[in-house]
Amino acid sequence: MDIGFIKITWTDILDIFLVSLLLYQVYYLVRGSIASRVFAGYMLLYVFYLIIKALGLNLMTAILQYFMGVGAIALIVIFQQEIRRFLLVLGRNATITNSRFLSRFFGNAVKNIEAENLATVIEAARSIASDFNGALIVVTKQDDLTQYAETGVLLHAQISKQLLLSIFSQYSALNEGAVIIADGKIVAARCVLPVNEETEVPTSMGFRHRAALGMSESTDAAVIVISEQTGRIGLAIQSELHSNLPVKKLGEMLGAYLYENVIPVTEKVANES
Known part of the structure; x- marks a missing residue:
């Protein structure tokens, strides 16, 4: 031409x-x-x-x-x-790293959290927010987060609302840092996450929100962040921070992201709301 x-x-x-x-x-x-x-x-x-x-x-x-x-x-x-x-x-x-057969060679052998446990995490997040206690909860998708878990206190405990509430209580020695959830268990608490320094975060958001963004940029994990000052719940996924989410919306977004557009936790969360 x-x-x-x-x-x-x-x-x-x-x-x-x-x-x-x-x-x-x-x-x-x-x-x-x-x-x-x-x-x-x-x-x-x-x-x-x-x-x-x-x-x-x-x-x-x-x-x-x-x-x-x-x-x-x-x-x-x-x-x-x-x-x-x-x-x-x-x-x-990449297709090759998302292949179930080849995922073990690329470190993507982590099992998704079960719907019942995810609902428990969401219920705990709602209670933590209502008490105006800050929190960072990292929910693993595929990437192995062992290196981040090793920066905190290893627990390998069963997921329960009471345990999460006690960890993020203002009187707890583990309330600083993040909780990492993988393979259906609370793997570690008080973990150090990579902090985002590039993205311009609003002044109303603090260090926890930067850590949530940094973790979502470095891994494919979903990070629930709760503000200690406002009690608002946010969710960082794939380098994007969604702030001020209702509990029902949080359940929908987590279910859609972790279960690939299948939302098994929404109904239970809606009933609890």
Whole structure:
């Protein structure tokens, strides 16, 4: 296909489409963060470099070309968290890693929490919120969270509402940090989670919300976060924080995420509400 003096082939169209898709994915990862401004500045500089090169300004082109080469290395350092997040998204969504047969080779052999236990967790979250006690509850999906569990106190206890309430009581020695739930058990309490430093979190949200976001970015776990000041319940899933959720909505979102659009806990939670 000829457009004026430009000859365009189907490979050129494919090339433009793939570059556009790549730029969109990069923007999606860095949007709302400080790194997004760096990315926008670098793109503007690159466009300026292309214009200078097209005009034939050789000296300026050589200077900018050297700067762009050094800048590429600097971008790897600046965007190391975003690059890691991008690779995690690829690995999480890849067909080969989601295969049940091959999941054991990629560490995805964790069993989903049972619907009855999930309902117990949601009931406990409601009680904790009504008492204005802060909490972080990590519910495992597929990723192995052993490295995070080992930062806290190992329990390997059966899931119960009373135990969760006692852990997050203001008088408990375990109320700081997060509880990790995996394989139908409370694996550990007082765990340290990776904290998000890039996304601009509203001032009304504190350290717990940043930890919930950081955990949802690093793993595929669902993280229930309860504010100690407001008693509001939030849910961090796949790098997104959903705040001020009613108990019924929390059950629906957890059920849909953990059971792939099957919501076995909604009815029980609705009755309890």
